[in-house]
Amino acid sequence: MEKILTKKSFPLWVKELVSYKIYAPQKNGDLWNFETIKKPESINLDFPNTVLPPKNIIFPQREVLLEFESSNENKLQVKETLPDDDPTIIFGVRPCDAKALTLTDKVFSGDFKDPYYWKRRNSTVLIGLACNIPPSPNCFCLSVGGSPHSKEGLDILMTDLGDKYFVESLSEKGSTLINLAKPLFQQPKAADKKAVEKTQAEAEKKITRQIKDIKKIPSILKNMFDSPLWDEESLSCLRCGICTYLCPTCHCFDINDEVASSSPVKGKRVRTWDTCQFPDFTMHSSGHNPRPDRASRLRQRIFHKFQYFVERYQNYLCTGCGRCISKCPVGIDIIEVLDKVRDYGS
Amino acid sequence: MVNLDNLKKEANRILKEEKVKYIIGYKKSSNGLFTVPAFIKNPEEVEKLTWDPTCVYNLTRFLVDEKRKKAKEKEPDERPVGLIVKGCDSRALVVLLQEKFINRDDVYILGVSCEETGVLDEKKLAKTLKGKKVKNIEFGKNDNFVVTTKDGKTEIPAKEILAERCLECNANFPVISDILFGEKVKRKSDNPFESLEKFESLSKEERWTFWKEQLDKCIRCYACRSVCPMCYCDECVADTINFAVIAETTAEEKAQKIKWVEKSPVTSENFVYHLVRAIHLAGRCIDCGECERACPLDIPLRLLNKKLEKEAKELFGYEAGFDADVPSLVSSFKDEDPEDFIR
Numbered sequence: 001m002e003k004i005l006t007k008k009s010f011p012l013w014v015k016e017l018v019s020y021k022i023y024a025p026q027k028n029g030d031l032w033n034f035e036t037i038k039k040p041e042s043i044n045l046d047f048p049n050t051v052l053p054p055k056n057i058i059f060p061q062r063e064v065l066l067e068f069e070s071s072n073e074n075k076l077q078v079k080e081t082l083p084d085d086d087p088t089i090i091f092g093v094r095p096c097d098a099k100a101l102t103l104t105d106k107v108f109s110g111d112f113k114d115p116y117y118w119k120r121r122n123s124t125v126l127i128g129l130a131c132n133i134p135p136s137p138n139c140f141c142l143s144v145g146g147s148p149h150s151k152e153g154l155d156i157l158m159t160d161l162g163d164k165y166f167v168e169s170l171s172e173k174g175s176t177l178i179n180l181a182k183p184l185f186q187q188p189k190a191a192d193k194k195a196v197e198k199t200q201a202e203a204e205k206k207i208t209r210q211i212k213d214i215k216k217i218p219s220i221l222k223n224m225f226d227s228p229l230w231d232e233e234s235l236s237c238l239r240c241g242i243c244t245y246l247c248p249t250c251h252c253f254d255i256n257d258e259v260a261s262s263s264p265v266k267g268k269r270v271r272t273w274d275t276c277q278f279p280d281f282t283m284h285s286s287g288h289n290p291r292p293d294r295a296s297r298l299r300q301r302i303f304h305k306f307q308y309f310v311e312r313y314q315n316y317l318c319t320g321c322g323r324c325i326s327k328c329p330v331g332i333d334i335i336e337v338l339d340k341v342r343d344y345g346s
Numbered sequence: 347m348v349n350l351d352n353l354k355k356e357a358n359r360i361l362k363e364e365k366v367k368y369i370i371g372y373k374k375s376s377n378g379l380f381t382v383p384a385f386i387k388n389p390e391e392v393e394k395l396t397w398d399p400t401c402v403y404n405l406t407r408f409l410v411d412e413k414r415k416k417a418k419e420k421e422p423d424e425r426p427v428g429l430i431v432k433g434c435d436s437r438a439l440v441v442l443l444q445e446k447f448i449n450r451d452d453v454y455i456l457g458v459s460c461e462e463t464g465v466l467d468e469k470k471l472a473k474t475l476k477g478k479k480v481k482n483i484e485f486g487k488n489d490n491f492v493v494t495t496k497d498g499k500t501e502i503p504a505k506e507i508l509a510e511r512c513l514e515c516n517a518n519f520p521v522i523s524d525i526l527f528g529e530k531v532k533r534k535s536d537n538p539f540e541s542l543e544k545f546e547s548l549s550k551e552e553r554w555t556f557w558k559e560q561l562d563k564c565i566r567c568y569a570c571r572s573v574c575p576m577c578y579c580d581e582c583v584a585d586t587i588n589f590a591v592i593a594e595t596t597a598e599e600k601a602q603k604i605k606w607v608e609k610s611p612v613t614s615e616n617f618v619y620h621l622v623r624a625i626h627l628a629g630r631c632i633d634c635g636e637c638e639r640a641c642p643l644d645i646p647l648r649l650l651n652k653k654l655e656k657e658a659k660e661l662f663g664y665e666a667g668f669d670a671d672v673p674s675l676v677s678s679f680k681d682e683d684p685e686d687f688i689r
Contacts (some may be wrong), residue, residue, distance in 0.1 A: 008688050028563075029644055030469060030473070030644060031643065031644055033395070037491075041521050051642055051643060052565070061611050062610045062612065076525075083572060137479075137595060138377075138379075209377070219670070235383070235385045235408075236382065236383040236408070236642075238569065238572035238573050239563075239572050240445070240567050240569035240571075240572035240640070241567035241568060241569070241571070242567045242569050242640075243565070245567045245642075246567075246642060248592075250388065254586075254609060256586065256608065256609055258608050258610065270610055271608075272609040272610055272611070273565075273611075275567075278568070280585050280586065280587040283587050285591070285600060286591070286593060287591035287592045287593055287595060292417075295410070320589065325377075327642045329569055329572075329573050329636075329639065329640035330376050330382060330573075331380065331381075331383075332382055333375075333376075333377055333384035336376060336377065343521050
């Protein structure tokens, strides 16, 4: 279903959706992040990239998995604490961030379908906004099989055409939302479709960064486990978690018991984000650490994204949002690292 | 003005004469305006070294990695590391020397003076130029920066784009060095605690609201801790695992590891983490501002450290990072120290 929605009508549409919990990019200080909105008029879709991708709405940094408490007979009571499945809408999802969710979907499926993840995922409608201008100078979605107007993972894709949006429904969930405010939407004219095509073609040209010959990377990496390159490229790495915590595809987590009382036992089992960039990620209780240094940790990040994941799921675990490049406090640039990997292979 | 050619000449000499293992300095990034840390091993690479207003990093931080790496080597190279330091970075180095974390022989200090200027705040620059891409940026002559964009050269007053800490800097020149580039002159800073004063005028309740909002943003990426040259502890209360564990550590000892801070990024845990860090930096922080620069969520961490810096100065007349031979603030006692906290 393809429709036209004027920018004037946009808040009216949002008004019709109030039974949903609505997230949209909001500005706080100088930064944009996804937050729940209170007023339909407060959605401003003219934003650069959000610091954090919408990943944390589906896969929050902290998730209580279960609560435990010992009763009088000293029996341990365990209560699973699944999240609410309130119908949720996220506005302004960038195509790269939506694609990233299709990748984490793979991880949280398989033999064990993660109920916490899927409860939120299934109850969320993703409304994307095509990037007419790359939201970051480090965008490189074209290199990793994406595009500034990719529909992958989205329920609706909106394209800004000046005073109106071209709204494309891509799933039943998406159509439902449009049907809730049918009279607001108009049929697109041939000129609108042409305008979309033109905008899309121009948007692609504006993306300046790319990983050349990325297809060669996975096989080259296979022979690079012991390469001195990892030492050289990681010299300035600080072992912080920025690159992975801001990544829309990184999904590693830790599970800890947060004990409120030890006698009688009472507490919560909590899942929190974790990252391969922290030294304690792989630390054994013996004190041995199989990934003992910066080099092995950088290597892990690159291998997971461009080798292991490709082998297992036939996809790069990277959607080219550029956050890890823009926000690295010491300027480590994943494109540059991969350029060197490719040079190493030739 | 720092003469870059002279800096390179000296770098070349110490590498050629094999006086140092390698040099930690700044080089241009292949993508983007800001420099990146450079690790120069061969004289042929010296050409990469640069010095401009985007040399924001406190390279002293990398001595922590060097020390850890050296500790693991069976036959370590005992030569010093060449280190390029600005004023603030040199004060960090003084604290590390004072705390005997490093020895003076471990480092050959190439000091560069910011003189009457300093380094840029990337966010301020982007705001001032409204997102216009900068091709080049140089130190100007009249307390300004010369910025080249696609529209040509413009001059921007230093005050508009200098990092906040540079506007409040105590010593824009290295306080310790083996060789100094530039002059030992400093920028006129009217008030070293200017940014703090607005905050200090807030009521207790307003401060709580402010910090709760700020620290609730924290995602515990630990970039503030990782970028800090003072955060060199092997064992940190913020980690769930004790890194000081070795094969000989008994199970009992391991079990005794107390979890002070949970991994959950919630108000209570975020507060414990940040306040513990701030207290541990009292009398040690030299205001390089790296924690605040690194923070992806713009938490004004410098304010916390600045407050403690002020307390140390007012209560004990102590300023961190100027003299490696005096005892550190928390390990010294003077008869005239205030004791009105004893009630």
